[in-house]
Amino acid sequence: MAKGLPKAFKKSLWVYHINSGSCNGCDIEIIAALCPRYDAERFGIKLVGSPRHADVLLITGPVTRQMVDKVKRAYEQMPDPKAVIVVGNCGNTGDVFYESYNLVGPIDNIIPVDVHVIGCAPRPENIIYGVIKAWTKLETLEAKK
Amino acid sequence: MNKTITYQIPIGPIHPALKEPVMFEFEIEGEKIKDVDVHLGQVHRGIEWAGMRRNSIQILYLAERICGICSYSHPAAFTLAVERIAGIEVPERAEYLRVIQAELERICSHILWAGVAAHEIGFDSVLFLTWQIREKALDLTEYLTGNRVTKAIMMIGGVRRDITEDMLPTIRKSLDFLKENFEKLRKVFLDDKTVQMRTKNCGILTKEDALKLCAVGPTTRASGVKKDARLDQPYFAYNELDFDYVTPDVLTGEVNGDVYDRIIVRLLEVKQSIDLIEQCLDRMPSGEILAEPKIQKLLIQLKKAEGEAIGIIEAPRGEDIHFVKLVGEEHPHSWKVRAPTYNNILPWIPMLKGEQIADIPIVAASTDPCMSCTNRVAIVKNGHRDILLAEDLHRLSVEKTRRLMK
Numbered sequence: 143m144a145k146g147l148p149k150a151f152k153k154s155l156w157v158y159h160i161n162s163g164s165c166n167g168c169d170i171e172i173i174a175a176l177c178p179r180y181d182a183e184r185f186g187i188k189l190v191g192s193p194r195h196a197d198v199l200l201i202t203g204p205v206t207r208q209m210v211d212k213v214k215r216a217y218e219q220m221p222d223p224k225a226v227i228v229v230g231n232c233g234n235t236g237d238v239f240y241e242s243y244n245l246v247g248p249i250d251n252i253i254p255v256d257v258h259v260i261g262c263a264p265r266p267e268n269i270i271y272g273v274i275k276a277w278t279k280l281e282t283l284e285a286k287k
Numbered sequence: 288m289n290k291t292i293t294y295q296i297p298i299g300p301i302h303p304a305l306k307e308p309v310m311f312e313f314e315i316e317g318e319k320i321k322d323v324d325v326h327l328g329q330v331h332r333g334i335e336w337a338g339m340r341r342n343s344i345q346i347l348y349l350a351e352r353i354c355g356i357c358s359y360s361h362p363a364a365f366t367l368a369v370e371r372i373a374g375i376e377v378p379e380r381a382e383y384l385r386v387i388q389a390e391l392e393r394i395c396s397h398i399l400w401a402g403v404a405a406h407e408i409g410f411d412s413v414l415f416l417t418w419q420i421r422e423k424a425l426d427l428t429e430y431l432t433g434n435r436v437t438k439a440i441m442m443i444g445g446v447r448r449d450i451t452e453d454m455l456p457t458i459r460k461s462l463d464f465l466k467e468n469f470e471k472l473r474k475v476f477l478d479d480k481t482v483q484m485r486t487k488n489c490g491i492l493t494k495e496d497a498l499k500l501c502a503v504g505p506t507t508r509a510s511g512v513k514k515d516a517r518l519d520q521p522y523f524a525y526n527e528l529d530f531d532y533v534t535p536d537v538l539t540g541e542v543n544g545d546v547y548d549r550i551i552v553r554l555l556e557v558k559q560s561i562d563l564i565e566q567c568l569d570r571m572p573s574g575e576i577l578a579e580p581k582i583q584k585l586l587i588q589l590k591k592a593e594g595e596a597i598g599i600i601e602a603p604r605g606e607d608i609h610f611v612k613l614v615g616e617e618h619p620h621s622w623k624v625r626a627p628t629y630n631n632i633l634p635w636i637p638m639l640k641g642e643q644i645a646d647i648p649i650v651a652a653s654t655d656p657c658m659s660c661t662n663r664v665a666i667v668k669n670g671h672r673d674i675l676l677a678e679d680l681h682r683l684s685v686e687k688t689r690r691l692m693k
């Protein structure tokens with residue numbers, strides 16, 4: 143583990159997950175990251191049921207027209223400081239769906255993104271690494287205060 | 288009192304059961320559900336439209352991303368249709384390899400479902416147990432295809448990776464592991480008192496309703512309808528393998544069509560799939576795995592193909608139908624997908640009528656719907672309109688389990 147991490151994990155990160163029209167591939171990998179093999183919960187990384195409780199927003203999917211408004215509102219409801227992680231290529235670039243008429247994404251067209259986790263679908267290790275990156279951002283923001 | 292309260296919270300639940308936005312409208316009297324309406328929408332990504340702008344090989348990768356859980360079944364059904372149009376003869380060995388992949392996907396999907404079902408009734412420890420077992424199946428998938436979720440193993444005219452002699456011991460070891468743990472799962476799900484209390488006589492789908500509403504896959508088999516595309520319209524190498532319809536009476540001698548029966552069917556199918564993979568490993572002939580290894584040549588052949596065909600595959604959730612029409616151009620003239628969940632949505636209505644609100648999550652999850660996580664539930668109660676989040680539903684469901692355990 144990288145230097146400084148034990149201190150970093152003193153506080154637990156709460157994560158809120160939005161599926162904005164993904165194929166589920168990324169979503170099952172996110173759950174896999176929380177399950178015993180990878181067990182992200184031992185670091186205090188935990189999925190929560192409301193954006194108002196969350197430090198980190200995990201978004202999957204290319205954002206269909208119907209979901210734009212919901213993604214924006216979830217983002218606004220999160221308290222500061224917050225970080226946004228996009229999981230999966232289709233949220234980052236549109237992936238195979240890039241030309242579709244019903245997409246408003248990629249997600250950075252809609253809300254500011256801090257970490258891009260690439261892969262279709264990314265491996266759980268990759269997702270956990272993304273969360274750690276986001277943590278670093280939150281830590282820096284905290285230090286500036 | 289007659290004010291309409293509508294909470295709008297963007298995305299619902301965290302659990303992976305109900306994907307794809309779906310909204311139920313329930314009319315309830317006290318705790319009992321009187322009527323149900325289902326609203327669908329939202330994960331529309333225009334995939335079929337995009338498909339008409341790509342060539343057949345590119346579509347394979349698009350089809351793979353219709354659903355991450357059935358990422359083998361969709362390209363497989365599409366390939367079947369295209370091969371029928373172009374008259375491509377698939378080598379014998381590839382047909383067996385295709386069966387192995389399909390059954391492996393079924394194992395992963397059913398175990399995933401079992402975990403979700405356990406989560407819905409409040410047994411998170413079982414969720415973790417099942418997902419731990421599933422990781423082994425994923426390891427095997429990764430070993431065979433190089434990927435955990437989107438496998439990219441299907442190719443028109445065959446498959447892209449072979450199973451060599453030296454891979455067999457690892458595969459057999461994984462299968463043995465799955466077989467041993469299958470017993471564990473069987474005990475947890477079928478012998479546990481609380482699970483039985485929550486699932487027996489709950490969410491019943493009668494045989495008549497199942498036939499009338501065209502339910503497919505394990506949902507319909509649990510109601511005693513013998514329908515399985517692998518046996519009814521054999522594709523790949525299924526006609527040379529030894530297996531039968533899985534209905535709950537195999538184990539219990541009776542068919543009730545309740546949630547418990549749907550658990551039985553899925554669990555038995557896991558076992559059946561392990562068995563089918565073993566049969567394939569034993570019987571697989573040697574030979575080529577691709578009809579045309581040069582993609583450029585294959586594309587030219589496909590460009591000339593004309594005609595229309597249907598590909599039917601028994602995906603983990605039921606039969607998945609792809610219709611393709613090629614008109615001698617680079618792009619197909621039309622491509623239509625009918626995923627199994629479409630058929631399994633209407634059966635929710637008879638299943639949910641007369642049940643309690645706390646039973647909604649497990650009943651809805653019992654058809655293994657493949658939807659994105661925005662399910663919200665609108666409840667019409669004395670003219671009131673409340674929207675219950677799946678979170679609340681989940682809480683109610685857990686509370687009911689706790690009550691029963693006391």
Ligand code: SF4
Binds near residue numbers: 202237262
């Ligand atoms: S990145 Fe790929 S696997 Fe993930 S949701 Fe998008 S299409 Fe599915």
